[in-house]
Amino acid sequence: MATMATIVTHFSPDLDGLMSIWLLKRFGGLADADLAFVVAGQTIDGLPADHDPAVVHVDTGGGRFDHHQPEVAGPDVCAAKLVWQAVAPQDEALRRMVAYVTAVDNAYPGQRAAAQGPFTLLGLIWGNNMLHPNPAEAVESILPSFDAWYAWNKECVELEHQFVNRIEFQTRWGKALAFEGDQGGSRALAWEHGAIIFVRRTSRGWLEVSARSDAGIDLTPAYLRVREADPAAPWFLHPSKRLLLCGSPKSPIDRPSRLTLRELVDVLRQV
Numbered sequence: 518m519a520t521m522a523t524i525v526t527h528f529s530p531d532l533d534g535l536m537s538i539w540l541l542k543r544f545g546g547l548a549d550a551d552l553a554f555v556v557a558g559q560t561i562d563g564l565p566a567d568h569d570p571a572v573v574h575v576d577t578g579g580g581r582f583d584h585h586q587p588e589v590a591g592p593d594v595c596a597a598k599l600v601w602q603a604v605a606p607q608d609e610a611l612r613r614m615v616a617y618v619t620a621v622d623n624a625y626p627g628q629r630a631a632a633q634g635p636f637t638l639l640g641l642i643w644g645n646n647m648l649h650p651n652p653a654e655a656v657e658s659i660l661p662s663f664d665a666w667y668a669w670n671k672e673c674v675e676l677e678h679q680f681v682n683r684i685e686f687q688t689r690w691g692k693a694l695a696f697e698g699d700q701g702g703s704r705a706l707a708w709e710h711g712a713i714i715f716v717r718r719t720s721r722g723w724l725e726v727s728a729r730s731d732a733g734i735d736l737t738p739a740y741l742r743v744r745e746a747d748p749a750a751p752w753f754l755h756p757s758k759r760l761l762l763c764g765s766p767k768s769p770i771d772r773p774s775r776l777t778l779r780e781l782v783d784v785l786r787q788v
């Protein structure tokens with residue numbers, strides 16, 4: 518695609534249009550493209566959407582990156598999906614993001630609650646469009662949120678690959694899962710694996726033992742045992758009694774516990 522390109526979408530760009538623009542700018546070689554806006558469904562100057570390779574229409578105009586034409590429309594398609602298939606179809610993190618956009622753009626019943634919650638990407642987009650009447654400013658303002666969303670999804674994909682190295686074991690409270698790694702989403706993934714106790718050691722040696730919030734667990738006995746096992750380490754039992762920490766990104770420490778993940782697992786088995 519040419520460098521001096523223009524990306525066209527409809528006024529008040531929505532999640533689908535924004536995701537399409539973001540994909541073209543980050544993965545489609547159109548980082549420096551200008552932005553232009555039309556009434557939804559239309560094209561620049563009323564010309565066919567794809568007649569000029571330097572003008573790329575997304576989510577409007579009936580071209581290759583629109584899905585409102587009868588021959589393309591369907592519950593499993595959106596503009597962002599068409600763009601993704603064209604620019605980066607092998608990227609698993611993008612596939613997940615596009616799946617979400619597809620669900621929202623087609624108003625899948627299960628997505629309505631997520632879309633209307635108190636703090637959602639759609640809410641940010643809506644408010645952002647309110648704050649920036651100039652749609653080009655609105656787009657530039659929201660695109661970094663997609664960068665962050667992508668970074669998070671990549672981390673989740675990587676985490677799932679690394680999760681084959683998890684340790685599952687039994688405790689007095691029930692199933693526990695231990696994991697060595699730095700990814701923030703690992704605790705939620707542990708709950709998905711049916712654990713109610715999550716144990717983690719980061720690359721900096723920081724340790725975490727946490728209990729699922731609805732499991733009614735008091736980690737005080739674990740706190741007493743880890744203090745016996747490594748008295749010199751700065752163990753911290755959160756007032757909720759569900760979280761036992763020894764260093765964390767919010768509370769970084771230079772001298773972590775000497776316990777390895779295996780040793781911590783052994784301690785917890787014996788609580």
Ligand SMILES: [Mn+2]
Pocket residue numbers: 533534576584595596622
């Ligand atoms: Mn759309």
